[in-house]
Amino acid sequence: MSSENFLSRLTEVAADTEALLDRLLGPAPLEGERDRPGRLMAAIRYASLGGGKRFRPFLVVESAALFGVPRPQALMAGAALECVHCYSLVHDDLPSMDNDDLRRGRPTAHKAFDDATAILAGDSLLTYAFDILSRPETHPSADVRVKLVMALARASGLGGMVGGQILDLGAEGRFPDLPKPQGLGEVETLQAMKTGALIRFGCMAGAILGQAGDDRLRALERYGAAVGQAFQIADDLLDIEGDAATVGKQTGKDAAAGKATIVGVLGIAKSKERLKALVDEASSALSVFGARADLLKVAAKFVAERQT
Numbered sequence: 001m002s003s004e005n006f007l008s009r010l011t012e013v014a015a016d017t018e019a020l021l022d023r024l025l026g027p028a029p030l031e032g033e034r035d036r037p038g039r040l041m042a043a044i045r046y047a048s049l050g051g052g053k054r055f056r057p058f059l060v061v062e063s064a065a066l067f068g069v070p071r072p073q074a075l076m077a078g079a080a081l082e083c084v085h086c087y088s089l090v091h092d093d094l095p096s097m098d099n100d101d102l103r104r105g106r107p108t109a110h111k112a113f114d115d116a117t118a119i120l121a122g123d124s125l126l127t128y129a130f131d132i133l134s135r136p137e138t139h140p141s142a143d144v145r146v147k148l149v150m151a152l153a154r155a156s157g158l159g160g161m162v163g164g165q166i167l168d169l170g171a172e173g174r175f176p177d178l179p180k181p182q183g184l185g186e187v188e189t190l191q192a193m194k195t196g197a198l199i200r201f202g203c204m205a206g207a208i209l210g211q212a213g214d215d216r217l218r219a220l221e222r223y224g225a226a227v228g229q230a231f232q233i234a235d236d237l238l239d240i241e242g243d244a245a246t247v248g249k250q251t252g253k254d255a256a257a258g259k260a261t262i263v264g265v266l267g268i269a270k271s272k273e274r275l276k277a278l279v280d281e282a283s284s285a286l287s288v289f290g291a292r293a294d295l296l297k298v299a300a301k302f303v304a305e306r307q308t
């Protein structure tokens with residue numbers, strides 16, 4: 001399995017996710033909705049369409065393929081995950097969080113609209129994710145849908161991404177009652193929550209959709225944990241070594257903000273060694289699937305070497 005294969009499959013999932021989100025985020029109100037206000041729809045569509053690698057939906061689609069899950073179902077779960085991801089980017093870019101002007105090579109949502117509209121667009125994307133997961137189109141079994149809802153809620157919320165985000169802000173010294181993370185272990189925990197939890201969910205979603213046994217679910221969880229950490233280290237290295245035009249957002253911000261990063265603790269050379277070890281760990285976690293998981297193994301390598 002080559003990296004060209006991986007890139008063409010990623011591009012296919014990105015195109016399918018774009019088309020699906022475009023349909024799901026149409027103007028017509030659904031049963032139970034009164035209206036879809038135009039300004040809010042415009043901000044939601046701005047934040048979620050026309051950009052992004054769609055790496056998280058790719059993880060859902062490819063992990064689901066290991067269990068023969070119909071692709072339209074996997075794409076629905078992937079679209080739900082992407083909605084949570086896009087909401088997190090909109091809120092993360094706000095002046096009270098990371099205060100960024102550029103995202104995906106374009107003005108951030110609050111710059112293109114205004115803070116209040118961006119906050120509400122993020123809120124809508126978050127709740128819409130669970131609307132998508134709860135539809136029979138995502139899976140005919142209500143039991144599977146509830147498992148997906150619970151897993152995504154936990155990955156996104158206080159013990160997952162949002163919890164990681166407050167620890168991250170605390171690491172900048174913003175809150176007197178929230179001590180800065182000390183040492184590698186605490187920084188790893190923060191990042192496993194902030195960035196890792198959604199990536200781990202993406203990998204586990206395929207096993208949930210496929211009603212897989214616990215051993216296979218745990219194998220994908222282990223893979224997702226390694227990929228999540230590799231993703232964050234690569235992101236931190238891009239912040240130091242990348243250029244803003246290629247990365248599509250401002251670089252050099254982590255050190256300036258005093259962020260807690262693995263690269264900050266280990267240094268650049270050791271972090272690059274760590275990346276290689278995480279790619280190996282990701283591959284070995286998938287051994288139970290044999291060659292059928294080769295694409296996911298290449299994906300782990302891509303994450304570690306990514307330039308955007």
Ligand code: GRG
Pocket residue numbers: 051052053054055085088089091092097104161162165194195231232235308
């Ligand atoms: C505000 C609740 C809340 C959470 C924010 C995701 C996040 C938590 C912050 C984003 C800040 C950041 C730079 C995190 C590092 C990793 C990351 C999520 C990068 C962006 O994801 P990509 O590269 O982006 O997949 P695209 O644009 O391709 O979707």
